[in-house]
Amino acid sequence: MPTTGPAPQRKMRADARRNYERLLAAAKDVFAEHGVEASLEEIARRAGVANGTLYSHFPTRQALLEALLRDRMQALSDTARELLDLPSADEALTGWARAAMAHATVYRGLAVSLMSSIQDETSHLHAACQAVLAGGQRILDRAQASGVVRGDVTASDVYALVNAAAWAGEQTSRAQAERLLSFGLEGMRPPVGG
Amino acid sequence: MPTTGPAPQRKMRADARRNYERLLAAAKDVFAEHGVEASLEEIARRAGVANGTLYSHFPTRQALLEALLRDRMQALSDTARELLDLPSADEALTGWARAAMAHATVYRGLAVSLMSSIQDETSHLHAACQAVLAGGQRILDRAQASGVVRGDVTASDVYALVNAAAWAGEQTSRAQAERLLSFGLEGMRPPVGG
DNA sequence: ACCTGAACACCGTTCAAGT
DNA sequence: ACCTGAACACCGTTCAAGT
Numbered sequence: 001m002p003t004t005g006p007a008p009q010r011k012m013r014a015d016a017r018r019n020y021e022r023l024l025a026a027a028k029d030v031f032a033e034h035g036v037e038a039s040l041e042e043i044a045r046r047a048g049v050a051n052g053t054l055y056s057h058f059p060t061r062q063a064l065l066e067a068l069l070r071d072r073m074q075a076l077s078d079t080a081r082e083l084l085d086l087p088s089a090d091e092a093l094t095g096w097a098r099a100a101m102a103h104a105t106v107y108r109g110l111a112v113s114l115m116s117s118i119q120d121e122t123s124h125l126h127a128a129c130q131a132v133l134a135g136g137q138r139i140l141d142r143a144q145a146s147g148v149v150r151g152d153v154t155a156s157d158v159y160a161l162v163n164a165a166a167w168a169g170e171q172t173s174r175a176q177a178e179r180l181l182s183f184g185l186e187g188m189r190p191p192v193g194g
Numbered sequence: 195m196p197t198t199g200p201a202p203q204r205k206m207r208a209d210a211r212r213n214y215e216r217l218l219a220a221a222k223d224v225f226a227e228h229g230v231e232a233s234l235e236e237i238a239r240r241a242g243v244a245n246g247t248l249y250s251h252f253p254t255r256q257a258l259l260e261a262l263l264r265d266r267m268q269a270l271s272d273t274a275r276e277l278l279d280l281p282s283a284d285e286a287l288t289g290w291a292r293a294a295m296a297h298a299t300v301y302r303g304l305a306v307s308l309m310s311s312i313q314d315e316t317s318h319l320h321a322a323c324q325a326v327l328a329g330g331q332r333i334l335d336r337a338q339a340s341g342v343v344r345g346d347v348t349a350s351d352v353y354a355l356v357n358a359a360a361w362a363g364e365q366t367s368r369a370q371a372e373r374l375l376s377f378g379l380e381g382m383r384p385p386v387g388g
Numbered sequence: 389a390c391c392t393g394a395a396c397a398c399c400g401t402t403c404a405a406g407t
Numbered sequence: 408a409c410c411t412g413a414a415c416a417c418c419g420t421t422c423a424a425g426t
Contacts, residue, residue: 016390041418050392055420115365153377160370161377164358171309176354180378183347183355187380210409235399244411249401 020057022047027064035108036065063124065113069106073128076103080135089146094185096139097162100132101181104166105174111167118159133159153188161185214251216241221258229302230259257318259307263300267322270297274329283340288379290333291356294326295375298360299368305361312353327353347382355379 012020026047030038040061044054058064079099083092104111117125118133137155144151161184169177206214220241224232234255238248252258273293277286298305311319312327331349338345355378363371 013389019391039418040420051419052393052421053391056390061419112365115362119366156366156370157373157377160362160366160374163365164362164374167361168309168354168358171306171357172313172350172354176350179351180354180358183351183381184374184377185381187377187382207408213410233399234401245400246402246412247410250409255400 016057019047019049019053023049023054023057023064024068027068031065031068031107035110036061036113037109040064060124062113062117065110066124066128069125069128072103072106073132076100077131077135080139083139084142089142090148093139093143093149093158096136097158097181097185100136100159100162101166101169101177103132104163105169105177108170111163111170115160115163115167118156136162147190149188150190157188210251213241213243213247217243217248217251217258218262221262225259225262225301229304230255230307231303234258254318256307256311259304260318260322263319263322266297266300267326270294271325271329274333277333278336283336284342286333287337287343287352290330291352291375291379294330294353294356295360295363295371297326298357299363299371302364305357305364309354309357309361312350341384343382344384351382 023043026043030043030046034042040054041051043064044051047054054064058067076099080096083095086092086095104114113125114129114132117123118129120126123129133155136158140149140153140155140158143149144153161181165177165180165184168180217237220237224237224240228236234248235245237258238245241248248258252261270293274290277289280286280289298308307319308323308326311317312323314320317323327349330352334343334347334349334352337343338347355375359371359374359378362374
């Protein structure tokens with residue numbers, strides 16, 4: 001059960017807590033600049049903290065990423081719930097897909113982590129990714145019940161599509177990502193005008 | 195014009211030629227084991243050659259990759275030509291897409307290189323990728339002329355789809371890659387049953 | 389309880405010196 | 408003309424020693 005203590009823990013020593021926050025802030029900047037494969041040493045450096053301190057707070061790059069994305073991924077789950085209230089199941093699905101793709105685009109290289117973490121149960125990002133997938137599942141269920149998506153489409157398909165499109169966008173352009181997403185979603189519709 | 199001398203050059207010294215071949219053979223093995231981001235040092239080591247010798251033959255990882263993939267990418271261009279002879283423009287397109295996806299799956303991490311090299315004119319893989327894209331363009335032209343693909347779809351769309359699906363497959367499964375490819379191609383068809 | 393920083397093992401890349 | 412291998416600058420990760 002790989003868990004980084006949820007957020008700045010209550011019973012943390014003052015200096016520890018300060019270092020924790022500094023590391024998160026530095027990671028945010030460095031990931032934004034160089035993508036999620038950026039140097040951990042640089043993050044520690046920029047946080048003004050020793051090498052090993054980073055590791056003691058975040059045993060793994062994924063753990064750091066998880067802490068950094070926690071709120072955002074929670075928000076994505078909330079978004080899924082809200083979209084279920086839309087009158088159109090179709091718009092709910094495309095809205096969710098766009099939101100999930102936007103999330104996968106926050107840092108360069110993030111799509112890889114999100115895609116591999118859903119498979120890897122030992123990843124510190126696994127639980128958060130599963131929550132996202134569960135949100136997508138509910139959206140998809142409704143879309144299928146409404147007949148706007150083929151019955152053989154799975155939530156994993158949608159998850160994979162969203163991340164693959166985000167990945168393609170990293171290599172080319174945001175527009176290309178959106179086009180790929182559109183083609184994929186379109187291809188998930190039932191055969192005839194139904 | 196970044197070009198690695200085409201294949202084992204005629205006027206190469208005997209020892210140079212031997213090292214060139216050994217490096218290629220080693221790279222093939224190491225890339226197959228660890229993906230295209232594998233250690234270049236290990237390739238040199240396995241080839242029984244000094245560090246700098248690798249760099250003198252292949253100034254860049256992409257140059258090494260290009261030499262390694264040259265025949266395969268040529269074959270892919272040939273395949274495009276052959277597929278144009280199929281009676282069905284539709285089958286030609288799906289056949290080409292599958293062949294291109296299979297190619298992008300030869301080594302782990304290859305899809306990234308193929309996708310970024312089409313954009314980056316300084317990449318040693320750029321020309322080969324452009325040739326592949328040109329093949330896809332001809333296949334696509336015919337599909338659009340036959341009305342089996344929407345007119346606003348571009349060869350870049352198909353290229354991106356193929357590589358994105360291959361990438362997704364690397365992270366999950368071959369089956370997932372094929373499903374994504376199918377959805378994407380399906381989504382490129384004209385709106386109604388036409 | 390937490391932090392530090394050295395230590396280790398590994399990279400990519402360059403380049404003077406050799407043959 | 409080509410090869411060698413040391414040199415440099417950079418990593419991730421661990422862990423004894425400190426406070």
